Amino acid sequence: MREVLPHEADWSIHYGEEIIRFAVRRQPQRHRGSIAIHVEPPGRVVVDAPHDASRPTVLAAVRKRARWVHEHLASFRRRHLHVLPREYVSGEAVMYLGRRYRLKVIPADVAEASVKLCGNRLEVRSTDPAPAMVRAAMEAWYRARARAVFAKGIDDMLAMLRWKPAAPPMRLQAMKIQWGSCSPAGRLTLNPWLVKAPRDCIDYVILHELCHLKEHNHSARFFRLMDRYMPTWRQRKARLDELAEVILNQ
Structure with missing residues (x-):
């Protein structure tokens, strides 16, 4: 990637x-x-x-x-064609870790906007319920959750790899056409919106980038690594591709 x-x-x-x-x-x-x-x-x-x-x-x-x-x-x-633009209003469907939630915007006298999962709803409380403010609050929440989910996913995946690479530095970067990348220096960049995807799809992207630490290409050796540690990666990739339009629709 x-x-x-x-x-x-x-x-x-x-x-x-x-x-x-x-x-x-x-x-x-x-x-x-x-x-x-x-x-x-x-x-x-x-x-x-x-x-x-x-x-x-x-x-x-x-x-x-x-x-x-x-x-x-x-x-x-x-x-x-079936993906509608986001409006950031109550009743809209939003995703987190592969599940769909209903957005609930709640006007509240609070010092700072807050976002919280509550049952089947994602609640945003803010003194200003304008869509721009709701969007900013949600994006900050997604980024915070992404950092925590990805960090744990990387640690879990590293523990599984037999060749034991050192834990790479990781940063978040919103991208329209990529889930992640691995620099020649070994730094992982992950798309924060990936946190909307199911966990097994997130694990696929993390493994893909970690395998680039050993094979910084898409050679046969690279795909052999993927097959060894995640035989179902192709199915996970296909599922993620199906969800891409919804997940990347900010």
Whole structure:
């Protein structure tokens, strides 16, 4: 889940009347001739290619799978049509750890806005119930919960790994198209909105990034690590992809 560098993003092909734009991640350890194509939520196309793959070679590989890419992009667009923009008002559905709650905005004479889970409701108490203030309070709450949930998830996952990497530094960064990333220096960056997802999906993202501490690529060795420690990671990823539009809709 490495960030795509800006200079790698100016790629596109034509498929019928559609222009398919994609980003390329250069991976020095990827075998020559091995090119992988991913369609990631909420509809970003990413191509993993060897460091020495030429532009014509990459374009030819994407053209060969253009129909498959087109169908996946169309699927993302269809799902997105059913996602309504957030209004931050009472009665709206919100998510936390894979469960849906009803938002309840309560005008109250309080020094500082507060957010609390109460049964099947997420209650926001504030002297100013305006949507902008409710949104700010909720985002602060999500970030606080994300930091605690992710920290525990990282500790639990590290205890399971046989190769025992040192605990990496972790930071939160809101992102529209990524759940997380791992820098070459070994720092994990996680999307705070991921805390809305089920715990098993959160664990999948955490393991993905921790495996990058050993294999900073998407090579066969990387996926063997994923399979060893989480044989069900593909199902978890698919579930997370299905929820992406709802979770990332801020």
